[in-house]
């Protein structure tokens with residue numbers, strides 16, 4: 480995953496080993512290479528066991544998972560959806576796909592997550608949902624957000640793309656909302672190459688999203704398509720990689736934590752702020768992040784690291800999102 484040349488330490492490199500090879504070869508030798516096959520079920524079952532979210536459904540990436548969430552919750556034209564300014568662009572894109580408007584709320588400087596105390600000021604009669612993003616592997620303050628959503632009758636979507644292995648009050652994130660989404664892009668904590676998961680506690684929402692991801696096909700009448708649907712299915716090959724990855728997830732997460740502990744100590748010594756693990760949460764350290772004082776400090780440190788073969792990337796930009804609707 481090295482974007483620049485001559486980098487000894489890339490930003491990220493997925494661990495792909497014997498197990499992935501074995502399962503992928505099994506797909507090829509058995510000819511089950513499309514979106515049906517045993518690895519889809521195996522990956523979904525193991526993902527549900529791991530996260531304890533009852534209904535999970537594989538999809539082709541994390542962005543379409545968010546799109547399905549919007550569709551299933553009936554979010555559409557004229558609606559407003561609250562989300563943090565500091566996030567990956569896919570969160571806002573998915574809201575735009577259904578013709579709704581992303582409404583941005585600043586993040587808490589301490590946690591880098593959406594600031595719950597600023598949410599209520601942004602709620603209008605058009606607001607339908609809050610998208611919570613558990614950014615960089617830390618979780619947002621779910622208690623406060625759930626209370627706000629209840630008081631104002633809003634839906635919650637958790638974008639857990641960066642939060643596989645993240646816990647809030649002893650529960651894996653993704654269980655605190657109506658629908659949660661995950662991404663398995665090559666640099667995510669577990670990967671399928673490209674891939675995603677859309678999860679819920681509601682059987683009804685699960686069935687609806689299944690229908691939407693499979694061209695709107697009816698559950699009880701063959702080749703009958705009663706609604707406009709999409710082809711957002713994951714392939715058995717991707718699921719085979721995912722099934723191999725999830726079996727190694729605990730060791731990936733442990734390795735990340737050990738590296739983060741070393742970095743935390745070192746950065747603390749020289750007075751540089753790092754992304755902190757909050758009380759009663761488990762940070763999964765998806766991407767180790769630090770906060771520098773200004774542009775000059777950032778650029779000089781990035782240059783210094785580059786010269787020494789260490790690749791870095793800036794945090795997401797919080798500049799205004801271009802709505803070209």
Ligand SMILES: *Cc1c(COP(=O)(O)O)cnc(C)c1O
Pocket residue numbers: 540541542543566567569570612638640641662663664673674675
């Ligand atoms: C990676 C990511 C996504 C999108 O996932 P893809 O699988 O790349 O489509 C969405 N939201 C956040 C916060 C992400 O980091």
